[in-house]
Amino acid sequence: MKVFAPLFSLLALLSLSFSANAQKDLSYYLPANVIYNQNIPTPKSVIGHEVGEWHITHDKLVLYMRTLAEASDRITIEEIGLTHEGRPQLMLTITHPNNQAGIEKIRTDHVWLTYPNESDKFDIKKMPAVISMGFSIHGNESSGSNAAMLVAYYMAAAQGPEIENALRNTVVLLDPSLNPDGLNRFSTWANTHKSKNINPDPNDREYNEVWPGARTNHYWFDLNRDWLPVQQPESQNRVAKYHLWKPNVFTDHHEMGTNSTFFFQPGVPARTHPLTPKGNQELTEKIGQFHAEALDNIGSLYFTKEGYDDFYYGKGSTFPDINGGIGILFEQASSRGHAQESDNGILEFPFTIKNQFTTALSTWKAAVDMRVELLDYQRDFYKRVLRDADNDDIKAYIFKAEKDPARSYHLADILDQQEVDFYRPSRKLKFNNEEYTPENSYIIPLKQRNYKLIKGMFEKRTTFEDSLFYDISGWTYPLAFDLEYSELSSRDYGRNQLGDKVMKPQFPKGSVIGGQSNYAYAFEWHGYYAPRAANRLLEKGIRIKVATSKFGDGKDLNFDYGTILVPVSNQKLSASELYIEMQTIANTDGIDVYAMNTGLTEGVSLGSNAFINIDKPEVALVVESGSSADAGEIWHLLDTRMNMRVTKLPADRLGSSAINRYNTIVITGGVNLSESGMENLKQWIRNGGTLVASNSSSTAWAARNKLTQLKFVDVEQYTGEKITYDQISNFQRGQSIPGGVYMSELELSHPMAYGYYNKELPTMRRGNLMIEASEDKFSNPGLYTEDPLRSGWINKPNLEALKGTSTIRVGAFGQGRIVSLVDNPNFRAFWYGTNKLMMNAIFFGRIVNSSAAK
Structure with a gap:
């Protein structure tokens, strides 16, 4: 999350001096006049220090939560999954012991409220509300996870009628660390640099993490953008548990900049997604009154209804809003260590924890007092969606990827994880000149309980109440996956079109067509995992070629640009061993492989120079400079999907001979190189290396350093003559x-477009950098169309300027090539449609003809 910072309580502001070593015990945090069960272990008795004295490490956090669960009959604990680094994700279920005894029935009864035709059978006045609390999804926003210990202790140990009532009338699902890998990375940093005499100087190393920081998970993904696309295991595990319970309220505990105060939702009213019911924001505001009272009582300043929004449904605080619940974002000013100077005095870590703890309890109190209202809202939300579906002009979506079933499978897998009902078509259907079959297509009827979630994923929206967004403004999933799809109206759609319901999508299996060959094999580059197949062969020392022209057998087989040819003769493997490899590729990568028994083909023959040898990619990804998020997406793509080795190369190594072992270097931003270092990189390119600039900032860096000859579009923006002083920031x-989402058009014969079979390619665009198109069309194989906007907000000057500009540029530099990808092709790991641009740059950048690279 973005950053600001909270004020100290009045007493803290008036203190005459800062006692750096004064430690806070439990009495600092816990409500007064409450008796605590002495048999419940305190955090210090287990982790060895007071809360806030050190930043909690994940292992100690897990130890405390497990110890607490063993000691309390109010708590059960389960491991809901593992992170990339093998750390456990925990879920504590906290409620009255009597509820624990019948917890499964409580859960199933609660979920029935989300089924419109069944929900009236349940008496909500007798049902507990379900609150889910999630802490520190950004690893270096650690006050949340440290507060989680206090929340769990309080709920386990506090005694009295009020506590008993709260426990009886609620079920609390507590996730103490939404990002275990990031939390552990940050706690190690902060604890490693803590001094005995705490130094609050913001310049101290304790408060300045090195690249990439600990905000993200193992692959440097922002997990708070992954609730909807669920591409990371932490998200998949968490969302599965979310849908298993469908909580009424979800609290999302974050931190912001050191010089702010404390924020709680609602956010800016005009920036709420239109699919979110008005009642959601009314309830959010009503819950906010409980936060205000609690923060007033401890003297903490706060703000609400500004700065943040409820628009992008991939965030933890907004995802519940499309699922019948109330998402609440908390933003606490961050000490980023143990104590730091701020505009509001010295901000101590314990104070940040106290605010998080206080608002967790105020949420619990609100849920108890508003229990029936929250349950009624949830039931009504799901009843209304059926009426909304009836009033929607669109009745269903149908989609496929004709030549790449893996892409459509991956979207189907997301739908499955989000509990969307979808089917195979019952028969062959045709819409908008596309034929959809039961074998290659999926159809989603909108009249179902997750209607709004489907709309949130599939809609194209270009009109908005407000022009400012905390995150992205458009994310249409079938466009992100570059699928062929249709929106079906009532004239197009009927329930009889629904075939078998898909219970669990299955990864497509290819086959080796024609059996074993003693001559050659061919597979097209259309498949999402074709690069993985090619790399598998190259890793085994098998020679492969790529077709730069189309060819066929003169009968049924026609092979597209980019087809991979694998000769059988003169290989390291025997014909039978090579056949086994082809079978593995077909089964593992979902690709059809064709046995070729003659080189005499239509178009070009198999021995033609139109087939170019492909070298094994030796890839270096520049790190410690540029965007860690963009770099992480590339690392994740190559490592986890394509099974390719990639070296994470520190930026300062670009000036050394170390780069000579690579044939491809990928950058995600500017790199500060000395004159000699830049010359070293230039010589590497001249000698035949491929430099891939993977977003707008790296594209601009390459141009500034004379590696490319690009001209940028200067957009004449609005003048702002009529705005007032306080509107300057928002105006800018x-x-x-x-x-x-913006539409581009590809030159399909170009190596950068190999594997694409439709000219139009939707891209994710962020930022204003635009490149004038080259007069040589082959230098810019990707251009924005004259009507590029598909989903999202853009002002008129930018939209007009964007038309016809380059999305891809390839330049020659000596014997080498520089590929500039203006838009990030790997956006948040769910933009499957443009991933192939990155893979094409890596595999084929070197073969682009120099006359087509200017």
């Missing part, structure tokens, strides 16, 4: 493209 933000 309104001149930027916040992130949306």
